[in-house]
Amino acid sequence: MxxxxxxxxxxxxxxxxxxxxxxxxxxxxxxxxxxxxxxxxxxxxxxxxxxxxxxxxxxxxxxxRHCPQCQHQTTSDWLMRQQQKLLPTHYFMVTLTIPYQLRALARYQSKAFYKILFGVAQSTLKDFAKRQNKGEMGFTMVLHTHNRKRDLHPHLHVIIPAGRYDNVKQVWHKGDKHYLFNEFALAKVWRARLLDAINHHDTLVLPQQLPRKWIVDCRHIGYGEHALQYLSRYLYRGVLPDRDILKVTSNSVTFRYRDGQTNQWKIRVLPPLQFIWLILQHALPKGFQRVRDYGFLRGNAKTVRLRIQQLLMTVTKWIAPIQEPIxxxxxxxxxxxxxxxxxxxxxxxx
Incomplete structure (x- = not known):
């Protein structure tokens, strides 16, 4: 157990x-x-x-989906599906964060808040891509609700292939592996649009004080495989795996986490009831999709995606992934x- x-x-x-x-x-x-x-x-x-x-x-x-004993097959299936969509190009990961003042909305009105989060994020990224005027962008967006210490910290990870597809001319425009978007401009638009969307919602209420500067990270991550494996660990296997729970007593629970700055293991000790709350606060609304694909990576764009892979096979020695049954x-x-x-x-x- x-x-x-x-x-x-x-x-x-x-x-x-x-x-x-x-x-x-x-x-x-x-x-x-x-x-x-x-x-x-x-x-x-x-x-x-x-x-x-x-x-x-x-x-x-x-x-x-939050049970640590279930969903292992779901995780491997998702990873296989995403691997079949990989392209022989450089990838970027965009991380969209929110300030801690908005975390109360995520905890107590999660369904409405996360719906707005996805809607604003995908429209913002698509608009930034349109400014480059080079065709359609594809990306996969994943909601993470916690930081490494397992505190409530909602944020979106977005994996984006560097390139655009012109569906009219059926041409692939190669992207710059050193640059995707200006992250400072992206952060300003992300903040303005999200606050505006919350203001226009019937039940969500903004706190009085919010920071003027938000953090958006946009970095090159190589060819995408590593990022997919990283994201898959936190999707369907619960918030904290058993191997990271080091000690349980009547008065405390000790678990480990890897520090994001030093990459070293650190220890956190909590009373049992506080530890249970730490994990359960990440339960998502029933039926809510925490992983979503857009553009030429969406589910009903398989024909377009295969055409892109065939185009790229003609200019590289890359071999398209085998479309294995899931x-x-x-x-x-x-x-x-x-x-x-x-x-x-x-x-x-x-």
């Missing part, structure tokens, strides 16, 4: 009493799902072997004869 789920089960009553006024519906749903994940209270899935008649029953996983049926190997077992249905426990 996951260390975090074990902690949650042990301290559930005390935690819900202490944080009752802070818990929203999505957090409570996450708690319920994780506590029932792979337990005897869940329905059971039955497997049988057609060769030796061996059969097994296993508790069903909850499938919740996510087949679940499989299980028989422990007796090593043949594939057959799914035999769901057993509903009374």
């Amino acid at each position: 996951s260390t975090f789920i074990s902690l949650l089960r042990q301290h559930q009553q005390a935690f819900e009493q202490q944080y009752d006024n802070k818990l929203n519906h999505d957090m409570r749903s996450a708690i319920h799902a994780m506590l029932s994940c792979q337990t005897q209270q869940q329905q059971q899935v039955k497997w049988r072997c057609t060769e030796c008649e061996h059969s097994e029953q296993h508790p069903i996983s909850c499938g919740h 996510r087949g049926k679940a499989k299980r190997r028989c422990p007796c004869c090593q043949h594939d077992m057959q799914y035999a249905g769901i057993i509903r426990l009374s």
